[in-house]
Amino acid sequence: MLADHDESVPHTHPEPGVDPHPPLPQLDRAVRIGIGGPVGSGKTALVAALCRALADELRLAVVTNDIYTTEDADFLKRAGVLDPARIRAVETGCCPHTAIRDDISANLDAVEELEEAFGPLDLVLVESGGDNLTATFSKGLVDQQIFVVDVSGGDKVPRKGGPGVTTADLLVINKTDLAPLVGADLGVMDRDARARRGDLPTIFQSIAEDPHASQVAAWVRHVVAHSRGHEHAGAH
Amino acid sequence: MHSTAYLLLADGRFPSGGHAHSSGLEAAVAAGRVTDLAGLESFLHGRLSYAAPVTAAFTAATHLTASRLGRAPSHTHSDNKVPFLTLDAELEARTVSPALRLASRRQGRALLRAGRLTWPSELYAYLPKHPDGPHQPLALGVTTAAAGLSTEESAHIAAYGVLTGPASAAVRLLGLDPYQVQNLLARLAGACDEIAASAAAVAHKSPEELPAHAAPLADISAEIHATWEVRLFAS
Ligand SMILES: Nc1nc2c(ncn2[C@@H]2O[C@H](COP(=O)(O)OP(=O)(O)OP(=O)(O)O)[C@@H](O)[C@H]2O)c(=O)[nH]1
Ligand SMILES: [Mg+2]
Numbered sequence: 292m293l294a295d296h297d298e299s300v301p302h303t304h305p306e307p308g309v310d311p312h313p314p315l316p317q318l319d320r321a322v323r324i325g326i327g328g329p330v331g332s333g334k335t336a337l338v339a340a341l342c343r344a345l346a347d348e349l350r351l352a353v354v355t356n357d358i359y360t361t362e363d364a365d366f367l368k369r370a371g372v373l374d375p376a377r378i379r380a381v382e383t384g385c386c387p388h389t390a391i392r393d394d395i396s397a398n399l400d401a402v403e404e405l406e407e408a409f410g411p412l413d414l415v416l417v418e419s420g421g422d423n424l425t426a427t428f429s430k431g432l433v434d435q436q437i438f439v440v441d442v443s444g445g446d447k448v449p450r451k452g453g454p455g456v457t458t459a460d461l462l463v464i465n466k467t468d469l470a471p472l473v474g475a476d477l478g479v480m481d482r483d484a485r486a487r488r489g490d491l492p493t494i495f496q497s498i499a500e501d502p503h504a505s506q507v508a509a510w511v512r513h514v515v516a517h518s519r520g521h522e523h524a525g526a527h
Numbered sequence: 528m529h530s531t532a533y534l535l536l537a538d539g540r541f542p543s544g545g546h547a548h549s550s551g552l553e554a555a556v557a558a559g560r561v562t563d564l565a566g567l568e569s570f571l572h573g574r575l576s577y578a579a580p581v582t583a584a585f586t587a588a589t590h591l592t593a594s595r596l597g598r599a600p601s602h603t604h605s606d607n608k609v610p611f612l613t614l615d616a617e618l619e620a621r622t623v624s625p626a627l628r629l630a631s632r633r634q635g636r637a638l639l640r641a642g643r644l645t646w647p648s649e650l651y652a653y654l655p656k657h658p659d660g661p662h663q664p665l666a667l668g669v670t671t672a673a674a675g676l677s678t679e680e681s682a683h684i685a686a687y688g689v690l691t692g693p694a695s696a697a698v699r700l701l702g703l704d705p706y707q708v709q710n711l712l713a714r715l716a717g718a719c720d721e722i723a724a725s726a727a728a729v730a731h732k733s734p735e736e737l738p739a740h741a742a743p744l745a746d747i748s749a750e751i752h753a754t755w756e757v758r759l760f761a762s
Pocket of ligand 1: 331333335336337357420466467496497498499500
C-alpha cells in the first residue's frame with residue numbers, strides 16, 4: 292500500500308519554516324491555529340500527529356468542531372496523545388463554517404475556557420468540522436490557519452482553488468501514500484498549488500508514513516516561536 | 528427609535544451564538560414530534576405560549592433596570608448589581624432543567640461578548656458573574672439598553688428570537704421549504720407582537736411577579752438531548 296510513489300516530486304515548497312507573511316504580532320496568550328479542510332482529509336489525524344510531536348515541548352489544548360459533536364474529540368482521546376480534559380468539543384448547528392467564520396462565539400468561549408483551566412498555554416489547535424473548499428477561519432478566532440486536503444479527492448483540488456487552498460497560511464496535501472492508488476499526480480498538485488498560492492507554503496505529507504507530521508510540526512514550532520518574538524523555533 | 532440598531536440585534540446573523548441552538552427542535556425532531564411544516568407550526572405555537580412570555584418579560588425588565596441605572600447610577604457598584612441578581616435568581620427558578628440553564632447562560636455569554644464589542648457600555652459590568660455566563664434574557668436586556676433601544680424593542684427582539692432560532696434549525700434539520708417557513712413566521716407575527724407588548728407592559732413589576740410559564744416536556748426533552756452521544760445543536 293505504501294508502494295513506490297515518485298520520490299522526485301517536490302514534497303514541500305517553499306522551505307517549511309520560511310513564512311512569507313510578516314511575523315505575527317507578539318501575543319500574551321496562546322497562539323491559535325485553525326485546521327480546516329474537506330471531510331475526511333485528515334484534520335483529526337493531523338491534530339493527533341501534532342499532539343504526538345509537540346505535547347512534550349508545548350503546552351497544548353484542542354477545540355474540535357466535528358458536525359457530530361464528540362466524534363473527533365473521542366478519536367483524540369482514544370489516541371491517547373493529549374489529556375482528554377484539554378480537548379473541548381463545540382456544536383455547530385449543522386453549519387461548520389458558521390462556527391469558524393461568521394459566528395465564532397462558541398469557539399472563542401471554548402478556547403478561553405481551556406486557557407483559563409490550563410493556562411498559560413502555548414498553542415490551541417482549533418479543528419473545524421469537515422466542510423468544503425470555501426470554508427476558512429475568521430481572523431477573530433485564529434492567528435494562523437492550515438488547510439488540509441488529500442490526494443484521494445483527485446489532483447484537481449488545488450486547481451479548483453477556493454479561499455481555503457488559496458489563502459490558508461499553510462496548505463497541507465495529505466495522504467500522499469494513496470496517490471498511486473487513486474492516480475493522483477503530485478506534480479500537477481504541486482504546480483497548481485504554487486500557481487494558486489504564490490509564496491505561501493504547501494506541504495505534501497502522509498500521516499500514515501509519518502505519524503508525527505514532522506514538516507507541519509516544524510511549521511507550527513516556527514509560528515509559536517515567532518509569536519513570542521523569537522527569531523527561531525526551538526529544537527527540531 | 529434606533530431602528531438600525533434594533534435590526535442589527537434582531538438579525539439572525541448577529542454573532543451571538545444562536546445558530547448552534549435549536550431550542551429543543553432537534554430533540555423534538557428525533558422523537559418524531561416534528562416532521563413537517565405543520566409540526567413546526569405546533570412547536571412554535573408551544574414556544575410562543577411558554578418560552579416567549581418569560582424570555583420577553585425578563586429581557587424587558589432587565590432592559591428597564593439597566594436603562595434607569597444608565598441614567599442614574601447609585602453610588603456604590605454593588606447596589607447597582609442587586610436588581611440584576613434578583614432577576615437572575617428569579618429566572619433561574621423558572622428554568623428547572625439544568626441543560627436549559629446552561630444553554631441560556633452559554634447564549635447569554637455569547638451575546639454579551641458580541642454586545643460589549645458592538646455597543647461598549649458600563650452597564651454590562653452590573654450583570655451577575657457566573658462561570659457559564661449570564662442568562663440570555665439578562666444579557667439581551669443589558670445589550671438592548673447599551674444599544675439605546677426602548678423596552679418595547681427589547682421585548683420584541685426577545686420574543687422574535689424565541690421563534691427564529693428553532694425555525695432556522697428546522698430548515699437545516701428537516702430541509703423544509705424556506706419560503707413556507709418564512710410564511711409561517713409571518714403568520715405568527717401578530718401573536719409575537721402581542722407577547723412583546725405584554726412583556727414590555729410588565730417590565731416595571733418586581734421580578735417575582737413576572738410570567739412563570741413552564742413546559743415539562745420541553746424540560747425533559749432538553750435533559751435527554753444533553754445526554755446524546757451525537758448531536759448537531761447545543762440545545
Ligand atoms: N492512507 C492514509 N490515510 C490517512 C492519512 N491521514 C489520515 N488518514 C485516514 O483518513 C481518514 C480520515 O481522517 P480524519 O483525520 O478523521 O479526517 P478529518 O479531516 O478529521 O475528517 P472529518 O473531521 O470527518 O472531516 C481516517 O481513516 C484516517 O486514518 C494518510 O496520510 N494516509
Ligand atoms: Mg475530524
